[in-house]
Amino acid sequence: MSTQAPPVRVEPPDWWNLIAHQRGCHPAWRWLTVETIDHTVPRDQAHCLVSGGVYSTLVKSGPRKGKPNYGKPDPGTERRLVISFVELDACKAQWEAETGKCSKCGGSGEEGAGWSKEGGSRYRTCTRCNGSGKAVTP
Numbered sequence: 001m002s003t004q005a006p007p008v009r010v011e012p013p014d015w016w017n018l019i020a021h022q023r024g025c026h027p028a029w030r031w032l033t034v035e036t037i038d039h040t041v042p043r044d045q046a047h048c049l050v051s052g053g054v055y056s057t058l059v060k061s062g063p064r065k066g067k068p069n070y071g072k073p074d075p076g077t078e079r080r081l082v083i084s085f086v087e088l089d090a091c092k093a094q095w096e097a098e099t100g101k102c103s104k105c106g107g108s109g110e111e112g113a114g115w116s117k118e119g120g121s122r123y124r125t126c127t128r129c130n131g132s133g134k135a136v137t138p
């Protein structure tokens with residue numbers, strides 16, 4: 001078994017957080033749950049309910065010690081946002097235009113392909129950019 005640390009992976013931004021921050025949420029705001037509101041309509045008409053807050057209180061004991069306590073958001077920071085998939089796609093397109101990188105893999109050319117207890121994270125060639133890591137112009 002290799003003891004080498006895994007290479008630092010390039011990841012695309014978290015789009016929900018990005019949109020929330022664009023809408024004026026605190027820079028430390030992060031989403032906790034995302035649910036699709038309308039399952040029966042086509043994706044380009046559907047919306048997601050994104051809930052989250054700022055979690056600067058840390059867990060004091062137990063296995064999650066030192067991790068953010070998601071049960072205790074900072075007072076007044078909880079937000080629920082309705083974000084459409086159209087807005088999500090627009091956000092990705094804008095990011096690609098600004099960075100020149102593929103929005104699916106974040107420029108690494110690889111996308112996550114699941115996780116297993118034995119092998120850890122698995123990756124495969126990004127299906128959007130075909131492994132180039134570059135923005136794909138529609």
Ligand SMILES: [Zn+2]
Nearest residue numbers: 102105126129
């Ligand atoms: Zn890609």
